Amino acid sequence: MTSYELDARVIPHADRHSTILATFDALAVQESFVLVNDHDPVPLRGLFEREYPRGYDWEYLDEAPEWRIRITMLAATPLPRLLADTADLAGPTAEADLFGAVWRLDVAERDLDANVIAIAPEGRIATHAGPDLDVLLHVIAGSGRVVTERDVVPLGPGGLVWLPRRSQRSIEAGPDGLRYLSVHRRKPGLSIRSTR
Known part of the structure; x- marks a missing residue:
């Protein structure tokens, strides 16, 4: 098992997390580095848990005043994982944000975007041209309809609707x-x- 030190105290604050994640991404499975810091990097641990759950090991070697933590790569890529249960997001207890989302895919390194959107009873998203991307909708609760240029597509639980780009x-x-x-x-x- 290879291990070397990375002193977070000498990395500019704005670059700290990205530098540490890049260092981790460059490891081979079972390789590690020792992170040296002047405090317990709790937000960084949360970032590792969000981006690499079950794919890393976090071992405290020393604590205050100088924190030393061995971070080991356990899997070659981020591991598949359960992100949410749509049954929990289907009910009224899941609060929507300003944009109507009750859940968002928040993994930093990804090729997809995904959201669970809530529209209030009799509410609507106004007529618009979609983005330059195909969109797939899966209805998890309630009912409604998609109004197109030529017709109406009814929506109900389990419905899977393709919205072609634009x-x-x-x-x-x-x-x-x-x-x-x-x-x-x-x-x-x-x-x-x-x-130019």
Whole structure:
């Protein structure tokens, strides 16, 4: 088992987590490094738990005033895992955020975006042209409809609906509201390009 030290105290704060994750990603299975820090990096441990659950080992070697933690890679890639139970997200106790999401896929390194969206009874998402991405909806609770340029697609529990990229649609909830899982390719991040 290979092991070397990475002193977090000398890494600029803004780059600390990304540098530590990149160091971890460069390890082979069963290799490790010792992280040296001036405090217990609890938020970093939470980040490892979110990104690599069951795929790493976190062993405290020394604590205050100088924290030393051996971090070992246990799996070559992030492991498959249960993210949520849609039955728990189907009911009214799951609170929606400002954008209507009651759940979001929040793994940093991913190719997909996924959300569980809640629309209030008789609520709607106004008519719009979709993004330049195909979207798949899976209805988990409630009822409603997708109104397209030419027709209406009814929605009910278990319904699986494909929304082709750039298609014009509105989504309307029925009297009991509507909750659905939305999945699509991850949208590219914003970038600044030269106009020359």
